[in-house]
Amino acid sequence: MSVLYIALPVALLLGGSALLACWVCIRSGQYDDLETPSVKLLNDELKQ
Amino acid sequence: MQNALENLNPLTSTTQPCSHCGLPTFCRQDDLRVFCCSGCMGAYAIIRELGLEDFYALRSPRLVTSLEGVAAESSRSAILEDLQAAGVEVHTMADGMCSVRLAVDGLHCAACSWLIERMQPTIPGLKSAQVRMSDHTIELIYDPFRTQPVTVSTRLAKLGYSLSPWTVDKEDNQGFLQQQRDHWAGIALAAFFAANAMWIGVALYAGESTGISRGHEYFLRWVGTVLALFAAIFPGRLFFQTAWQAIRTRTPHVDIPVALSLLMGVIGSVMGAARGVGQIYFDSLASLILLLRIGRYLQFRSQYRTSLSLAHQLRWNAVTATRLEADGTKTIVPASRLQVGDRIEVRPGEAIPADGLVTHGASSVNTSLVNGESNPASIFIGHSVDGGTTNITAPLTIAVTAAGASSRVGRLMELVRNASSHRTPLIMAADRLSKWFVVVVLTLAIATWLAWSILANTAIATQHTMALLTIACPCALALAAPLVITVALGRAARRQIWIRDGNCLERMAVPGTLWLDKTGTLTCGHMAVQKWHGDDEVLHYAAVLEQTIHHPIAKAICAFINLENVQWIRAIELEYRIGKGAKGLVDGISIMIGNEAWMCEQGVLISDEWLALQSSAFSQNHSVVWLAVADSIRGMFELSDPVRADAVPTLRSISAMGWRLGILSGDRQEIVDSVTSLLREDGVPIDAALGQQSPEGKLEVLRRCIQDRNGPCAMVGDGVNDAAALAIADIGIAIRGGSEQALYAAPIFLANGRLASVVELIEASVSVVRGIRRCFLASLVYNAVTMTLAIMGWIHPLFAAVLMPISGLTVLAMAMSTKAFPGTRTK
Numbered sequence: 001m002s003v004l005y006i007a008l009p010v011a012l013l014l015g016g017s018a019l020l021a022c023w024v025c026i027r028s029g030q031y032d033d034l035e036t037p038s039v040k041l042l043n044d045e046l047k048q
Numbered sequence: 049m050q051n052a053l054e055n056l057n058p059l060t061s062t063t064q065p066c067s068h069c070g071l072p073t074f075c076r077q078d079d080l081r082v083f084c085c086s087g088c089m090g091a092y093a094i095i096r097e098l099g100l101e102d103f104y105a106l107r108s109p110r111l112v113t114s115l116e117g118v119a120a121e122s123s124r125s126a127i128l129e130d131l132q133a134a135g136v137e138v139h140t141m142a143d144g145m146c147s148v149r150l151a152v153d154g155l156h157c158a159a160c161s162w163l164i165e166r167m168q169p170t171i172p173g174l175k176s177a178q179v180r181m182s183d184h185t186i187e188l189i190y191d192p193f194r195t196q197p198v199t200v201s202t203r204l205a206k207l208g209y210s211l212s213p214w215t216v217d218k219e220d221n222q223g224f225l226q227q228q229r230d231h232w233a234g235i236a237l238a239a240f241f242a243a244n245a246m247w248i249g250v251a252l253y254a255g256e257s258t259g260i261s262r263g264h265e266y267f268l269r270w271v272g273t274v275l276a277l278f279a280a281i282f283p284g285r286l287f288f289q290t291a292w293q294a295i296r297t298r299t300p301h302v303d304i305p306v307a308l309s310l311l312m313g314v315i316g317s318v319m320g321a322a323r324g325v326g327q328i329y330f331d332s333l334a335s336l337i338l339l340l341r342i343g344r345y346l347q348f349r350s351q352y353r354t355s356l357s358l359a360h361q362l363r364w365n366a367v368t369a370t371r372l373e374a375d376g377t378k379t380i381v382p383a384s385r386l387q388v389g390d391r392i393e394v395r396p397g398e399a400i401p402a403d404g405l406v407t408h409g410a411s412s413v414n415t416s417l418v419n420g421e422s423n424p425a426s427i428f429i430g431h432s433v434d435g436g437t438t439n440i441t442a443p444l445t446i447a448v449t450a451a452g453a454s455s456r457v458g459r460l461m462e463l464v465r466n467a468s469s470h471r472t473p474l475i476m477a478a479d480r481l482s483k484w485f486v487v488v489v490l491t492l493a494i495a496t497w498l499a500w501s502i503l504a505n506t507a508i509a510t511q512h513t514m515a516l517l518t519i520a521c522p523c524a525l526a527l528a529a530p531l532v533i534t535v536a537l538g539r540a541a542r543r544q545i546w547i548r549d550g551n552c553l554e555r556m557a558v559p560g561t562l563w564l565d566k567t568g569t570l571t572c573g574h575m576a577v578q579k580w581h582g583d584d585e586v587l588h589y590a591a592v593l594e595q596t597i598h599h600p601i602a603k604a605i606c607a608f609i610n611l612e613n614v615q616w617i618r619a620i621e622l623e624y625r626i627g628k629g630a631k632g633l634v635d636g637i638s639i640m641i642g643n644e645a646w647m648c649e650q651g652v653l654i655s656d657e658w659l660a661l662q663s664s665a666f667s668q669n670h671s672v673v674w675l676a677v678a679d680s681i682r683g684m685f686e687l688s689d690p691v692r693a694d695a696v697p698t699l700r701s702i703s704a705m706g707w708r709l710g711i712l713s714g715d716r717q718e719i720v721d722s723v724t725s726l727l728r729e730d731g732v733p734i735d736a737a738l739g740q741q742s743p744e745g746k747l748e749v750l751r752r753c754i755q756d757r758n759g760p761c762a763m764v765g766d767g768v769n770d771a772a773a774l775a776i777a778d779i780g781i782a783i784r785g786g787s788e789q790a791l792y793a794a795p796i797f798l799a800n801g802r803l804a805s806v807v808e809l810i811e812a813s814v815s816v817v818r819g820i821r822r823c824f825l826a827s828l829v830y831n832a833v834t835m836t837l838a839i840m841g842w843i844h845p846l847f848a849a850v851l852m853p854i855s856g857l858t859v860l861a862m863a864m865s866t867k868a869f870p871g872t873r874t875k
Binding site for chain 1: 161179180225228229232233236237240243244261263264267268271275
């Protein structure tokens with residue numbers, strides 16, 4: 001039994017879990033506004 | 049006072065941008081800080097008081113704030129007093145706080161959001177104020193017992209940001225966010241499947257050249273195929289769905305060939321996996337789905353951006369009305385909530401929100417937006433007024449006779465909606481080409497299979513056919529046109545040309561007929577003095593008297609007179625008569641300004657010599673205003689609505705491009721004729737000049753023009769009376785400065801108010817069509833060459849897999865390099 005039969009599904013599962021995390025982030029609305037956070041960063045820097 | 053006038057005169061002072069808003073000022077240069085007006089000075093003082101001076105360091109350089117709408121600010125703030133009435137949703141949270149989302153106007157850059165959010169601690173009871181730059185909204189969380197949104201609004205208004213009800217449909221916005229999430233999720237999924245399918249593909253190709261065990265090859269093939277199938281089922285489902293819908297409604301759609309090609313990829317992958325030998329397809333299939341999903345998202349985003357920017361523009365035209373209640377109080381309500389029988393007050397400079405009868409007051413009304421008439425109409429008690437016209441001189445009280453959909457404007461909008469829905473959908477070149485493409489590829493595939501079955505065996509035949517189907521990629525065809533148009537739309541938007549319907553850009557490439565509205569489109573839309581007959585030394589009397597009057601003619605005369613030489617003396621014993629003129633005492637001398645009827649009424653005699661001058665002015669359709677000093681005529685102003693400065697060069701270049709030009713106006717035929725002859729003198733060939741056109745008449749002219757099928761029919765207009773024509777035209781272009789109704793109707797909106805942008809549009813259209821053709825050509829050449837090779841059986845599977853994405857990327861690069869709207873810098 002080659003290691004490939006175990007390694008490939010494991011690799012896909014690992015990738016799949018990252019995909020799931022990404023999916024959850026998208027669905028939770030984290031990416032809805034990509035402009036304001038980049039602007040906010042500037043503001044916070046100035047505050048310090 | 050004289051000092052103030054001097055400061056206002058651009059000739060006597062150097063200009064330096066205002067320290068607050070960046071508009072030019074007329075102050076001395078040695079001042080440390082200069083301001084264009086006391087408003088900006090006040091705003092600066094507030095900002096400094098709050099210790100927020102960093103704002104000036106943070107904001108974008110050369111920022112120019114628009115001063116438009118500042119006057120209307122108070123009424124806008126007032127509408128927030130009754131949030132329920134304004135249709136704003138207020139959420140009450142568990143801790144008793146309220147949250148509300150409002151639109152912010154005036155946001156430009158990081159500094160704006162910073163400044164607004166720093167306001168929050170200065171307002172007691174305001175828990176948080178979060179600005180969202182992507183759709184220019186703000187979320188206020190506040191304690192309803194300690195503060196109200198209207199307080200925040202008044203505070204922000206002082207800084208130059210105005211709040212208004214969030215008029216973009218809440219469901220629309222939710223829908224957008226949902227769709228955007230779907231797109232991203234789809235892209236993420238597709239990328240996952242594509243990347244994994246690709247490395248499995250690499251393993252197989254490597255195995256082919258270095259040797260691979262049978263068992264491993266089968267395993268890898270099946271895993272790759274399953275991944276590609278998932279890609280087709282989840283992120284690829286979108287294409288099958290739209291294709292299926294298109295087939296059911298029998299409308300050709302780009303997704304039909306795309307779906308077919310995906311389907312072939314699926315069949316190819318499964319067959320390849322089942323046979324276990326020969327070419328693999330799953331990697332191409334998965335990466336094709338990824339590319340298509342990315343393209344689809346870019347298209348969706350740019351379309352939404354355009355419509356959103358337009359919504360921003362339109363929101364500021366939201367009309368409010370001042371309703372007089374039975375107990376004598378005044379309430380400000382949205383115009384849409386007016387009802388028949390309501391009494392409303394309309395101040396000078398405000399738009400009349402509904403049709404009605406004047407019950408109190410006398411004024412003149414600018415009706416150019418509704419019927420194209422360039423001269424203001426005089427209005428007295430008992431006269432009826434149309435909604436959408438603008439009150440000019442004095443406050444009016446109006447009893448509403450028709451509001452909303454039943455008003456004149458409402459009925460015109462109904463016309464617009466009908467015209468829009470009758471527009472036949474233009475079948476894009478991509479659809480036509482890809483339809484043929486699919487037919488050709490399918491025929492060739494069958495022929496190839498049959499030929500190779502006879503020449504060799506079915507296994508080789510299937511292999512070659514599959515190679516053909518893989519390499520034949522309609523994706524360039526499907527992507528090119530939308531991409532080129534999307535790029536052009538984005539660049540246009542940065543030039544303040546908003547294009548809602550990308551097809552319009554394609555249509556303008558061929559010369560056709562261009563109809564132009566006169567008032568406000570060809571001309572400036574307001575009066576200006578053309579000529580002054582008389583001594584210059586009496587002009588300052590006219591200036592002094594006219595300064596006191598809010599009337600377009602008075603404004604025009606003041607603009608004409610060089611205020612530098614005016615000796616500022618107060619005019620006393622002023623008297624006005626609507627539609628006639630004014631008189632007053634300046635320096636003890638009686639001064640009268642007005643038309644012939646006014647002079648006669650005042651007993652001033654006009655000599656025959658002067659009357660001859662008047663009739664020659666009338667023959668050119670100029671309006672005439674007399675100036676009498678000490679009861680004798682001393683001069684005569686000739687006024688007319690001047691042609692826009694950029695009209696002549698613009699029209700010349702448009703006609704040089706082969707377009708026929710026509711004028712379509714609601715104004716009197718004589719005025720239209722005089723403008724036409726003026727333009728013709730300047731070498732602009734005007735083929736037709738139609739005056740006295742009702743909105744319905746304009747619609748009919750456009751309809752006939754479209755039926756002639758003599759090239760595309762374009763319409764440029766700015767008013768309500770153009771709206772229906774703009775909606776039915778092949779290319780409807782609304783120009784800024786007019787009414788929102790025209791903007792709703794037209795697929796193209798020139799927010800920069802420049803007529804010259806029409807030339808840019810036509811040029812952009814030509815390069816867009818050229819760019820699309822170039823992409824098509826490249827794609828067709830690629831397909832012809834590679835398909836021939838595949839049919840001959842010379843294409844190696846590895847080579848096909850590499851070529852396919854390269855062809856797609858080439859088309860992408862070509863589309864991006866289209867020369868539409870050149871010289872527009874990207875962000």
